[in-house]
Amino acid sequence: MTKTNPRPFRRAHGGETLSGDADIALPDIGQRLRELRTMHGLSQRELAKRAGVTNGTISLIEQNRISPSIGSLKKVLDGFPLSIADFLTLDLKPRNKVFYAAKELREIGAGAISFRLVGRDTQGRAIQMMHERYQPGADTGQDMLSHTGEESGIVVSGLIELTVGGETRTLTAGDAYYFDSRLPHRWRNTGTIDCVIVSACTPPSF
Amino acid sequence: MTKTNPRPFRRAHGGETLSGDADIALPDIGQRLRELRTMHGLSQRELAKRAGVTNGTISLIEQNRISPSIGSLKKVLDGFPLSIADFLTLDLKPRNKVFYAAKELREIGAGAISFRLVGRDTQGRAIQMMHERYQPGADTGQDMLSHTGEESGIVVSGLIELTVGGETRTLTAGDAYYFDSRLPHRWRNTGTIDCVIVSACTPPSF
DNA sequence: GTCATGTGTTTAAGATACTCAACATTCAGC
């Protein structure tokens, strides 16, 4: 028990430079990285192996003990399909509503053709609909992180377990989702029958 | 003249790490910084003084001899009102058309009310119009770099010298402009009468 | 021409980031 050193070893250079006297606020790199990594269910060593750095580097970055170079931050983020710019601007804790109960959807049509709006109005969201079917036990894996913007969908039949940004829900017919597709997400059909979903994502351009 | 060392001193670490085997391409930091700096008419020393680093650092970064730390890159970019994310994603050489001759404008109305469209169609550009007047000799200065997206306008009367991203033109009545407002830009009324411009920028939200 | 000033570059010394290996802790499994 002779090793009760209080704490600070490396001069916490980043402490004042990064969080302190800045014109444009720089997000908390360490916390962001840790959230992103744990969202993916990766250990520091696993990420380090992917990224081609050591686990110690990951640890120090996550503690904000060092201000990583652009090069090494890029290597770390190559462990995910995420650019530095996206990493710095991504809202890891989605403020926008993610899950919607069936009765929360706004019905905009009736009769032969019927739309039920997910989220408040269209609100300038240019999205493109799709139709998906999941067989029992189907699983997309948890590494599906794509750049393309936004994703939304409605469960038509069956049930689906959806994980978005660390939060998991099981949705059944009539339930819906809406989230920034840069957040890590995963679908699993934990039911016994097919699950049908009508989904949408932002179109390739704009 | 005994100092004819060929060149490479610091192991060009960034050479392979940055530009080489990457999943997501990292833009040429050095070239981007140099373009941004010269666009603002700053010397390395001037920028260094603003940023709180040394001119040598600026020089080495611009030559891609080093991969700057996040902290120092942030300090450098604090010399401009530009975040790291914006710096990495900003298209410094605008591929989109910037200047439009009077006859290139598409007229969409006639008679009492008349619109002349700048750029091809509306094309999903949510912008907000304004009305501006410049007296002779008026000058906005060259440090007007704002985050807010896009800017466009039409000269109604008089003449105006507009600089965008290092390119300068003098526009007269009927001429127009359209550019990403993150590019450094400057207006100067070099004429002898007032200049009136009808302009537009992206609205505060979305 | 010479000086003074400005530019971008380079170098050696110092500060910081990064690696490697060891450490402490937790959690299963027995």
Add this chain to the structure above:
DNA sequence: GCTGAATGTTGAGTATCTTAAACACATGAC
């Protein structure tokens, strides 16, 4: 309780970045 494996943290050493000062070159004043 005791392993064994996995986790995040730490320290010493190395590689890299950053600084400070000098360098080489250009331009303009005199």
